[in-house]
Amino acid sequence: xxxxxxxxxxxxxxxxxxxxxxxNIVRDILEQSARSPSGSNLQPWRVYALVGQARxxxxxxxxxxxxxxxxGEPPEYNIHPPDLFEPYKSRxxxxxxxxxxxxxxxxxxAAARLRHxxxxxxxxxxxVGLIFTIHRRMEPGQWADLGMYMQSAMLLARGYGLDTCAxxxxxxxxxxxxxCLSIPAEDMVVCGMALGYADESAPVNAFxxxxxxxxxxxxILETIEPGSAS
Ligand SMILES: Cc1cc2nc3c(=O)[nH]c(=O)nc-3n(C[C@H](O)[C@H](O)[C@H](O)COP(=O)(O)O)c2cc1C
Numbered sequence: 721x722x723x724x725x726x727x728x729x730x731x732x733x734x735x736x737x738x739x740x741x742x743x744n745i746v747r748d749i750l751e752q753s754a755r756s757p758s759g760s761n762l763q764p765w766r767v768y769a770l771v772g773q774a775r776x777x778x779x780x781x782x783x784x785x786x787x788x789x790x791x792g793e794p795p796e797y798n799i800h801p802p803d804l805f806e807p808y809k810s811r812x813x814x815x816x817x818x819x820x821x822x823x824x825x826x827x828x829x830a831a832a833r834l835r836h837x838x839x840x841x842x843x844x845x846x847x848v849g850l851i852f853t854i855h856r857r858m859e860p861g862q863w864a865d866l867g868m869y870m871q872s873a874m875l876l877a878r879g880y881g882l883d884t885c886a887x888x889x890x891x892x893x894x895x896x897x898x899x900c901l902s903i904p905a906e907d908m909v910v911c912g913m914a915l916g917y918a919d920e921s922a923p924v925n926a927f928x929x930x931x932x933x934x935x936x937x938x939x940i941l942e943t944i945e946p947g948s949a950s
Pocket of ligand 1: 732733887929
């Protein structure tokens with residue numbers, strides 16, 4: 721698969737078949753992703769791939785805590801700015817509304833929304849769960865590097881006929897994930913990712929997210945007025 725096709729067909733899949741992913745493919749994806757660029761070649765990404773009993777144990781531990789903590793533990797970083805502002809707030813609301821609609825969840829059905837959140841913590845049924853961490857002293861540039869590594873993994877997955885869903889929802893269980901995976905204290909749980917074969921029959925997977933028009937985020941500049949706003 722070429723890069724454009726991988727990019728065009730990548731989307732967040734939120735229901736997976738139980739079909740196992742060969743371990744050598746998981747390893748290939750995670751190893752090839754390390755060809756991602758990083759500022760000063762710091763390669764700040766760290767990743768834990770959970771399969772089989774290891775995956776099930778993390779899910780079990782989270783599930784056992786859900787009755788007391790239905791929205792998880794206090795995260796170690798702000799997943800969004802605390803007061804999300806325009807135009808991002810509207811995009812957030814619209815993305816959530818469209819996704820809940822695709823799942824058949826009514827706007828004010830709080831219990832169904834919580835169930836959807838909890839589905840994250842089963843990796844949406846994917847047989848492979850990835851947890852990404854970074855040293856807590858790293859700066860935004862290194863977080864961007866980690867994002868590039870994650871995107872590489874998502875594109876490479878397409879080449880193997882696999883699908884993914886990045887999941888910051890896993891950042892809502894920093895203590896439980898840390899304990900379960902023996903993550904060093906200096907590392908932060910940044911994000912998770914479900915990896916597996918899409919359940920093609922699941923209605924939620926028919927959902928294709930929107931994008932804002934090109935001119936809202938990009939400018940191609942060919943001339944700049946001499947002396948303007950200098
Ligand atoms: C860093 C990151 C974290 C995300 N976390 C979640 C998550 O916790 N749960 C989820 O269902 N989707 C999550 N997503 C998926 C986004 O909602 C999705 O990428 C966005 O709506 C665009 O849709 P698409 O991926 O299908 O193109 C995340 C995506 C990224 C890049």
